[in-house]
Amino acid sequence: MIYCDNAATTKMSEGALKVLNERLSDSWGNASSLYLHGQKAKEALEKAREDIAGVIGAAPGEVYFTSGGSEADNQAIRSAAETGKKLGKTHIVSSAFEHHAVLHTLERLKKEGFDVTLVDVHENGLVVPEEVERAIRDDTCLVTVMYANNEIGTIQPVREIGAICRKRKVLFHTDAVQAVGHIPVDVSADNIDLMSASAHKFHGPKGTGFLYARKGIRLTNIIEGGAQEKGKRAGTEDVPSVCAMAEALKESAAGMEKSGEYVRSIRDRLIEGLSRIPHSALNGDADRRLPGNVNFCFEGIEGESLLLLLDDKGIQASSGSACTSGSLDPSHVLLAIGRVHDVAHGSLRLTVGDDITESDADYVIRSVGEVVELLRSFSPIWRDLMAGKKQFIL
Numbered sequence: 001m002i003y004c005d006n007a008a009t010t011k012m013s014e015g016a017l018k019v020l021n022e023r024l025s026d027s028w029g030n031a032s033s034l035y036l037h038g039q040k041a042k043e044a045l046e047k048a049r050e051d052i053a054g055v056i057g058a059a060p061g062e063v064y065f066t067s068g069g070s071e072a073d074n075q076a077i078r079s080a081a082e083t084g085k086k087l088g089k090t091h092i093v094s095s096a097f098e099h100h101a102v103l104h105t106l107e108r109l110k111k112e113g114f115d116v117t118l119v120d121v122h123e124n125g126l127v128v129p130e131e132v133e134r135a136i137r138d139d140t141c142l143v144t145v146m147y148a149n150n151e152i153g154t155i156q157p158v159r160e161i162g163a164i165c166r167k168r169k170v171l172f173h174t175d176a177v178q179a180v181g182h183i184p185v186d187v188s189a190d191n192i193d194l195m196s197a198s199a200h201k202f203h204g205p206k207g208t209g210f211l212y213a214r215k216g217i218r219l220t221n222i223i224e225g226g227a228q229e230k231g232k233r234a235g236t237e238d239v240p241s242v243c244a245m246a247e248a249l250k251e252s253a254a255g256m257e258k259s260g261e262y263v264r265s266i267r268d269r270l271i272e273g274l275s276r277i278p279h280s281a282l283n284g285d286a287d288r289r290l291p292g293n294v295n296f297c298f299e300g301i302e303g304e305s306l307l308l309l310l311d312d313k314g315i316q317a318s319s320g321s322a323c324t325s326g327s328l329d330p331s332h333v334l335l336a337i338g339r340v341h342d343v344a345h346g347s348l349r350l351t352v353g354d355d356i357t358e359s360d361a362d363y364v365i366r367s368v369g370e371v372v373e374l375l376r377s378f379s380p381i382w383r384d385l386m387a388g389k390k391q392f393i394l
């Protein structure tokens with residue numbers, strides 16, 4: 001099996017798995033208990049917090065553990081919105097290709113009286129900082145723009161957007177779930193106030209993530225209850241998973257340069273190979289993209305059928321995002337960068353890690369070529385295109 005769906009989730013690293021197992025055995029105590037076993041769990045939790053803070057350039061007190069990226073996104077946005085509302089500021093700026101954890105939270109806030117401006121994402125999959133600045137108003141309380149997109153992998157000019165927000169005294173949140181552990185992220189240098197991350201996207205366990213909140217920012221509870229996480233996130237901490245997340249993040253940071261360079265070379269090999277398929281196009285900027293992300297549209301085919309046939313060949317990939325697959329609507333990300341419906345339906349996302357060899361990549365290129373040709377051979381749209389009854393777009 002060739003796993004090319006690391007943007008959906010990653011396999012746990014050996015190291016993280018070992019830490020998870022060890023902490024499940026030796027640190028299962030409740031971190032709020034006062035006896036020794038509880039205090040040992042608490043110590044392990046705080047060590048994990050320090051390690052994670054160290055990797056992202058934060059202070060340990062600025063890291064809050066959550067159940068993952070979705071919860072962190074919800075809490076970050078709700079917190080900024082609540083603070084804003086108290087000051088009479090009810091306008092939020094975001095972009096059209098955010099993850100649904102962000103977009104659906106914004107939809108909810110709109111129903112509660114907030115006004116939301118979504119800035120354009122250009123054809124290359126990038127948001128332009130000046131356009132974010134133009135969207136900011138006197139009543140803007142938050143700008144939320146993702147660090148790297150989960151479907152097309154484009155890396156946003158976060159540092160510049162952060163600098164603008166700082167200048168305009170507006171909070172800046174970034175969903176960095178696809179970036180953390182894959183490319184260097186530093187909350188100070190990048191001018192970030194609030195940031196979401198998720199362990200299972202960097203070879204840690206599922207159901208665990210964290211929210212970075214700059215010192216002094218008031219968080220709103222999403223989950224009420226006990227006094228865990230300084231009273232901002234109730235619920236007995238999953239110490240083993242948090243420790244495994246810290247281990248996975250440390251490993252990712254330590255191996256980032258070497259692994260990133262290799263994964264980039266595999267990515268570029270795939271991009272080059274797939275570009276040779278007629279009437280195909282890469283989605284998103286070729287350079288400003290995550291090391292392992294390849295996303296193509298092939299005219300005249302259905303992404304879903306492509307995935308099933310690739311699965312038969314032992315290749316696991318995705319079309320659109322894991323969250324939108326299963327729905328018939330084309331990806332909102334591909335529509336946001338200007339792909340028309342027909343073309344957006346024929347998309348393929350390959351997100352590779354450093355376990356993929358060059359010969360695996362060549363097999364993927366060959367297989368995609370064969371499958372695209374097969375699907376086109378019985379596609380009515382393709383027949384119309386070839387007969388000149390329809391115009392090629394790609």
Ligand SMILES: *Cc1c(COP(=O)(O)O)cnc(C)c1O
Pocket residue numbers: 007008067068069070071073099101146148149150175176177178198199200201207208209
């Ligand atoms: C996966 C993902 C999320 C959701 O994270 P979970 O930990 O699965 O809740 C949020 N944003 C982006 C960009 C993602 O890729």
